[in-house]
Amino acid sequence: MGGRPDGSKVWFDPYGLLIRPGQTVRWTNEDKSNSHTATAYAPEIYDHPRRIPDGAEPFDSDYLLPGETFEVTLDVPGVYDYYCIPHELSGMVGRIIVADPGQTDFTGYPEDGLDQVILDGFPPIAEILKQGSVRKEG
Known part of the structure; x- marks a missing residue:
């Protein structure tokens, strides 16, 4: 998780990632100016559309202050x-x-x-499958 000091741009890096079942993903808030979340798209969380696999548990880091981390194992x-809850409309997905x-x-x-x-x-999806990890440019 990152952002410009003035808060004008925020991002996940990488924002596309390929992992194997059972691997753990860790988010770290490296943005010294903002708190962020890593929140799955799921109706159980703020009534968003489901954009995780059927049978998968939705995740929500809650607000992470600078330097804090959150992990989830995806099976x-x-x-x-x-x-990111406060920055979704800024494209922080x-x-x-x-x-x-x-x-x-x-x-499908x-x-x-x-x-x-x-x-x-x-x-x-094809870019993630090809590269394994996709980073934002700029």
Whole structure:
């Protein structure tokens, strides 16, 4: 998690990540000026559309102050979209793909249900599968 000192831009880095089932992801708030969250898109959390695999437990870090961390272990294969509660409309969103080696079929994944500015913030699934980790430019 990062941001400019004046708060004019915030981000997850990387914002696209490929992991294997059972791996743990850790977010660290490295933004000295803001608190952030890593929150799964799920109706159970602030009534957002479900954008995590069926059967997966939604996660929410709560507000992380500068230097604080949050971890989650993801076991269910699929695509996990997440966001920062106070900065979602600023495009602070990310995507994790949990897949076994060689798994590439993620057809039927929802690409709607959110404002276009938010949807535009997610890296393409194919790019994550190809690169393994996708970072924001600039």
